[in-house]
Structure formats: structure tokens, C-alpha cells
Amino acid sequence: MGYIDVKHTYDKILSSTLFDSPFHMVTLIGENDRNEFEVLYGNQLAQQYFVNTAGAVSASEFFGVLWKPIKLKLRKLLAQGHNKAEIEWECEGVSTLFELFFQVVTLECGKEVIYLEMNERQDIASERERQTELENKYMSFIDRNLDPIYTIGRDHTILYANQAVFDVYGYRMKELSGRSIVNLFEEEKVSEFKQVIARVLDGETVDFEDVSFFHKNGHFIPTYVKAIPILMDGYVTEIHLIVRDTSLHHENNEKLFFLSNHDQLTGLWNGNAMKSHFVEDTIYSQKTGESLAFLHLGLDRFKLINESLGHNGADEILKIVADRLKKICPVGAKLYRKGGDEFLMTLPNHTTPKTEKLAQLILGDFAKPFYYNHQEYFISASLGISVYPEDGKTLEDILRKSEQALRFVKKRGRSHYRFYQDRMNSSFPDEALMESHLRRAIELDELSIHYQPQVDLRTGQISSFEALLRWNNRKFGFVSPGQFIPILEESGLIHEIGDWVLDKVCDQLKEWQNKKFRFVRIAVNISPQQFRMETFIDKVKEKIIHHGIAPSSLEVEITESSLTDMDETITTLQELKKIGVTIAVDDFGTGYSSLSYLKQYPIDIIKIDRSFIKDIETDVKNAAIARTIINLAHNLGMDVIAEGVEKELQAQILLEANCYKAQGFLYSKAVPAEVIVEKYFSPTK
Numbered sequence: 001m002g003y004i005d006v007k008h009t010y011d012k013i014l015s016s017t018l019f020d021s022p023f024h025m026v027t028l029i030g031e032n033d034r035n036e037f038e039v040l041y042g043n044q045l046a047q048q049y050f051v052n053t054a055g056a057v058s059a060s061e062f063f064g065v066l067w068k069p070i071k072l073k074l075r076k077l078l079a080q081g082h083n084k085a086e087i088e089w090e091c092e093g094v095s096t097l098f099e100l101f102f103q104v105v106t107l108e109c110g111k112e113v114i115y116l117e118m119n120e121r122q123d124i125a126s127e128r129e130r131q132t133e134l135e136n137k138y139m140s141f142i143d144r145n146l147d148p149i150y151t152i153g154r155d156h157t158i159l160y161a162n163q164a165v166f167d168v169y170g171y172r173m174k175e176l177s178g179r180s181i182v183n184l185f186e187e188e189k190v191s192e193f194k195q196v197i198a199r200v201l202d203g204e205t206v207d208f209e210d211v212s213f214f215h216k217n218g219h220f221i222p223t224y225v226k227a228i229p230i231l232m233d234g235y236v237t238e239i240h241l242i243v244r245d246t247s248l249h250h251e252n253n254e255k256l257f258f259l260s261n262h263d264q265l266t267g268l269w270n271g272n273a274m275k276s277h278f279v280e281d282t283i284y285s286q287k288t289g290e291s292l293a294f295l296h297l298g299l300d301r302f303k304l305i306n307e308s309l310g311h312n313g314a315d316e317i318l319k320i321v322a323d324r325l326k327k328i329c330p331v332g333a334k335l336y337r338k339g340g341d342e343f344l345m346t347l348p349n350h351t352t353p354k355t356e357k358l359a360q361l362i363l364g365d366f367a368k369p370f371y372y373n374h375q376e377y378f379i380s381a382s383l384g385i386s387v388y389p390e391d392g393k394t395l396e397d398i399l400r401k402s403e404q405a406l407r408f409v410k411k412r413g414r415s416h417y418r419f420y421q422d423r424m425n426s427s428f429p430d431e432a433l434m435e436s437h438l439r440r441a442i443e444l445d446e447l448s449i450h451y452q453p454q455v456d457l458r459t460g461q462i463s464s465f466e467a468l469l470r471w472n473n474r475k476f477g478f479v480s481p482g483q484f485i486p487i488l489e490e491s492g493l494i495h496e497i498g499d500w501v502l503d504k505v506c507d508q509l510k511e512w513q514n515k516k517f518r519f520v521r522i523a524v525n526i527s528p529q530q531f532r533m534e535t536f537i538d539k540v541k542e543k544i545i546h547h548g549i550a551p552s553s554l555e556v557e558i559t560e561s562s563l564t565d566m567d568e569t570i571t572t573l574q575e576l577k578k579i580g581v582t583i584a585v586d587d588f589g590t591g592y593s594s595l596s597y598l599k600q601y602p603i604d605i606i607k608i609d610r611s612f613i614k615d616i617e618t619d620v621k622n623a624a625i626a627r628t629i630i631n632l633a634h635n636l637g638m639d640v641i642a643e644g645v646e647k648e649l650q651a652q653i654l655l656e657a658n659c660y661k662a663q664g665f666l667y668s669k670a671v672p673a674e675v676i677v678e679k680y681f682s683p684t685k
């Protein structure tokens with residue numbers, strides 16, 4: 001049979017497209033009368049690669065040196081009943097891999113021929129290098145992973161464990177090989193783990209949380225597990241277990257829980273914990289019919305301790321007080337720090353004699369001195385007591401009434417205790433009530449900042465504002481700053497609320513800055529207590545950085561009373577100037593300090609107190625004082641702002657005296673930020 005005839009005959013068996021495939025070398029091989037193998041047909045790709053022939057040719061001539069390994073493979077495959085194989089051929093240093101596929105076919109004439117299909121894979125060395133590289137990357141990911149990784153078989157047997165397994169759990173690979181991973185789990189979780197593995201064997205990746213792995217030293221470690229199937233041809237052969245020690249996470253959660261429920265200074269329970277405990281305690285009280293007493297303790301005249309020892313020293317005293325109260329606190333009672341110099345103790349199963357006995361014990365113990373830095377300090381305490389459910393059903397009511405009882409005691413001599421009575425509610429002084437409400441003003445969103453423009457008397461333009469605190473209380477309505485600012489300063493709340501004001505002003509400046517409004521400066525009033533705090537400079541710097549505002553857009557307004565200590569003051573002012581903020585002295589002329597500080601301190605602005613502006617048009621002395629302050633400021637290179645300007649004539653007199661800036665009702669009262677934007681930042685302004 002000729003070469004073409006064989007192909008024609010074979011076409012009846014297989015589609016000719018197989019012969020003409022541009023991707024496979026296809027040949028038909030048969031035996032001649034001398035039992036020698038001949039290539040009866042080769043497709044175009046085979047002829048291009050081996051021998052271009054139009055007729056039958058011997059297999060050794062067609063395939064050349066490759067025929068010998070091909071023939072060996074064919075005989076071996078025929079003997080084994082297989083039809084696929086590979087042969088490797090190296091020529092001039094380049095290794096080539098051929099994939100062989102053959103099939104014995106019987107032609108119409110009854111002759112058997114071999115259909116041989118060959119695919120070339122060039123540069124087997126590179127292929128092996130790539131395979132080795134992939135294997136190395138894979139093992140590097142496993143071995144270098146900081147998380148412990150186990151590889152297990154379908155029967156849970158440990159096949160491999162990386163270095164991190166030893167680092168975290170203490171096991172070497174030789175100690176784990178062949179063991180069941182189940183043996184490392186806590187017993188209660190074994191059944192659940194097997195269910196997880198069953199899902200993974202179905203090809204699913206599964207997370208397994210809140211499980212404990214057994215450490216070699218004999219303890220369990222809380223662990224998170226991710227189980228990943230390893231598939232070969234769609235079949236899960238092995239499983240990777242990526243495990244993570246979550247003990248640090250648990251510790252962090254415990255720390256967060258502690259911080260959220262404990263006072264950071266004293267370690268006592270805080271207000272957040274009190275709310276949680278109140279729910280539990282009142283449920284128990286309702287079940288048992290018992291009452292719950294709240295003993296609200298306030299330290300008497302603690303402001304003196306603050307002033308004499310400073311903030312840090314006062315904090316140390318508070319910690320000593322807390323330690324003493326812990327020792328007094330009975331079993332079953334709970335002790336909280338309520339804030340500032342106040343503490344609160346809850347006593348279950350209240351009876352009047354029992355609670356009075358505890359109150360007397362506390363007061364008696366406070367008669368003993370407190371020791372700090374080898375010095376004795378005598379600190380008395382006052383107690384106000386309210387009782388659940390007699391005095392209220394909510395925590396807010398109970399605390400309000402215990403606080404009223406405490407203030408009642410403080411107004412009547414201090415250093416004793418009183419139970420809450422209804423008459424305290426009606427006779428309670430407004431000032432004490434205001435302080436109580438001020439303590440929750442931020443929480444209840446009762447505070448706001450209004451802004452009063454400072455006008456250039458020459459042009460009428462506005463480039464600066466003064467920030468003024470406003471309080472709209474749910475009980476008293478709008479409260480005058482003249483009423484509540486002194487209470488803030490006397491109670492020490494000025495620190496918390498002063499920080500809040502500074503933060504809000506910086507936030508407002510940032511908002512205007514982001515909206516591309518023209519540059520303006522906002523002045524913030526700083527109380528003497530705030531100014532003398534060691535942390536004041538750091539707070540100013542932190543808020544400027546946090547909000548990302550220009551330091552020159554913030555003005556710090558201090559009173560003359562803040563400037564009495566020359567050494568401390570000059571250091572603080574110099575630090576403020578380094579930051580880049582503007583410094584103003586408010587209410588100038590009303591304090592007691594020497595005028596000599598003006599040339600010593602880096603002051604930018606002097607504000608003439610409104611008392612000198614009032615009646616300036618009719619009072620010769622006031623006019624003379626105002627002109628003197630203006631001249632003095634200009635001679636020292638300082639700007640001047642007049643406060644409390646209410647009449648055109650006052651503004652005219654000030655301008656003639658070379659005072660170029662003023663604020664007052666003549667121009668605008670202090671208004672909310674949105675009004676400022678509408679009036680002074682609109683496109684037409």
C-alpha cells in the first residue's frame with residue numbers, strides 16, 4: 001500500500017483533521033515484509049520536524065536517533081497495555097521532552113498499524129527549574145510563615161509542620177510525624193473539629209474559632225484555625241491548617257475591658273462599670289426586696305491640695321485616698337471613682353443603722369492623716385446618701401439625689417453625712433445644682449461655642465473672632481457665663497470643659513480652612529488654672545497637629561492674674577510663641593500684676609477691658625486710661641483691641657486714639673458658627 005493510500009484508508013477511521021493538526025506530530029508506523037518498522041505516513045508538522053518524504057520510509061531513517069528510544073517505549077507500552085509515555089532527548093546541551101500517545105489500528109486490508117502522536121516540550125531543564133522554583137516558593141511560604149502551619153492527610157495524620165509550630169507550641173516535626181492532629185485539640189472540641197474537616201474534604205475552606213491547642217509543656221493555648229483543602233485533579237489529598245495563637249488577643253480584650261470599666265488614675269470602677277452594675281444590682285434588689293445604698297463621698301477643700309501640691313501631687317493623694325477606701329469597703333459593696341475628688345460606694349442590703357455605721361467608719365478613718373512625700377496631710381470628707389428604690393428607680397435619679405445630699409452637707413459645715421430628703425430638692429442652692437449639671441453638660445450636649453467678630457475700625461473688615469462658651473441647660477435654660485464660669489473654675493471642671501472648647505475651636509478652624517474661606521484667627525480664653533498646668537503647652541500643640549490647622553490662626557487669651565509667676569509664665573509664653581500661636585492679654589488694666597511684665601513677656605495683643613470703654617465718651621478718666629493703654633501697647637509693638645464697644649461715638653474716640661480694632665454689640669453679639677459663615681464668608685462678603 002502506498003504512502004497516500006494508507007492515509008486515505010486511515011481517513012475512514014479517524015478524521016483527517018487529526019493528521020493535519022498544526023499542534024501535534026502525527027505518524028502511522030507499520031512493519032514491512034522484513035519485519036522492519038516503516039513510517040507509512042507523517043503529517044506536515046512531523047515531516048517538518050523529522051524527514052520530508054512522499055512515501056514510506058524506514059522508521060530509523062525518519063526519526064533518526066530518536067527512533068531507538070521511541071521503539072523501546074512502544075514495546076514497553078505494548079507489553080504493559082498502556083498508551084502514554086515520555087522520552088527525553090538532549091542535543092547540544094538542550095533537553096527536550098516528547099510526550100507520546102499511540103494507538104494500534106487495523107486497516108481495511110487487515111493490516112495493523114500504529115498511530116503515533118508526539119508533542120514536543122522544549123527545554124525540560126527550564127521546565128524543571130520553574131517547577132523547582134514553584135516548589136521552593138510554596139515551601140518558603142509554609143516554612144517562613146509566622147503562623148504555625150500543619151499539613152494533615154485525609155485521616156487527620158500530621159504530614160508536615162513548619163518552624164512556627166515549634167516556636168509557638170513547642171513541637172519538633174519528628175515528634176508530630178504520624179500523630180493524629182486530633183490529639184492536640186481540647187477534648188470538648190474534637191467532635192466539632194472532625195465536622196470541620198469533613199467540610200474541608202468536600203473542598204470548602206473553613207474557619208474554626210475559639211478552640212485550644214495543646215502545648216508541649218502541658219497547657220492549652222487559645223487558637224484560631226483556618227483549614228484549607230489541597231486539591232489534585234479536583235480531589236482533596238491533604239489539608240493545610242493555619243493556626244494562630246489568640247492569647248494576646250484575649251489579653252488585649254481583657255485590657256480593653258479593664259480600661260473601659262476602671263478609672264485610669266486609681267484603678268477603681270468607673271461610671272461605665274457603675275451603669276452595668278446598677279442593672280445587675282437592681283435586678284437582685286427587686287428579687288430579694290432589699291434596698292441598695294449609694295454613699296457619695298466628696299473630699300473637702302481639695303482645691304487647696306491641688307494648689308499646694310500641683311496636679312501630679314494631687315493625683316498621688318487621690319490614689320492614697322482610693323487605697324484607704326478600698327480597705328474600708330465591706331465585702332459585697334462596690335467602690336467607684338466618680339471623677340475629680342469624688343468617690344461613690346454602693347452597699348447592698350441597706351438598713352439605716354448599717355449604712356450609718358459605714359458612713360461613720362469612713363469619716364472616722366478620714367480623721368487620720370494621709371502621708372505623701374514624708375509629709376502629713378489632713379483631708380476631711382463629706383457624704384451624701386441616697387437609697388434605691390426609695391429615692392429613685394433610675395441611676396440618674398439616685399446619683400442626682402446623693403449629689404444633692406452631698407452638697408447639702410458641704411454647705412452646712414462639711415465632714416459629716418446626710419441621707420437625701422425631699423426638702424433638699426427645694427432648698428438646694430442654684431450654684432450647687434449648676435455644678436451638678438455642669439458635670440454632665442458635655443455628655444448631654446448642652447454646651448456650644450459662639451463667635452464674636454473683631455472689627456477693623458479703619459476698614460470695617462473682620463479677620464478675627466473671639467470664641468465664647470454658651471450653656472443651654474435642660475433645667476435652667478440659657479445660663480449667663482458670669483454665673484457658670486466661676487463655678488467651672490472653683491470646681492476644677494474648667495480643665496475638662498476648657499479642653500473641650502479648645503478642641504471645638506480647632507475643629508471649626510479646620511472646617512473653614514478645608515472650605516477655602518479666607519484666613520481668620522480665633523481667640524480662646526484660657527483660665528489661670530489651665531495656663532498653669534504642666535501639660536498645657538503639650539495640649540495646645542497636640543490639638544494644632546491633630547486638626548492640621550495653621551498655628552497662627554489660634555489666639556490664646558489669658559488674664560493678668562495668669563502672669564504673676566514671672567519664671568513659669570515666661571517659659572510657657574515662649575513655648576507658645578515657638579508653636580506659632582498669637583498671645584493676647586484679656587481685661588488689661590483690671591489685674592494686680594506689675595506693668596513691667598509687658599516688656600518681659602512675648603505678648604502680641606492687649607485687650608482693653610470693657611469697664612474702661614463704658615462711658616468713654618463722657619468719662620474723662622476712662623478716656624485717659626484707654627488712651628494710655630493704647631499708647632503703651634503701640635510703643636511696645638503690640639496691637640490693641642477694645643472690648644464692649646456699643647456706640648458709634650465710642651468707636652470714633654478709639655480710632656482717633658489709634659486703637660484699630662474693637663468688638664462689641666455695636667457690631668455683633670457672639671453668634672453660632674453658621675451665622676458667622678452666612679454673614680462674613682458668603683461669596684458677596
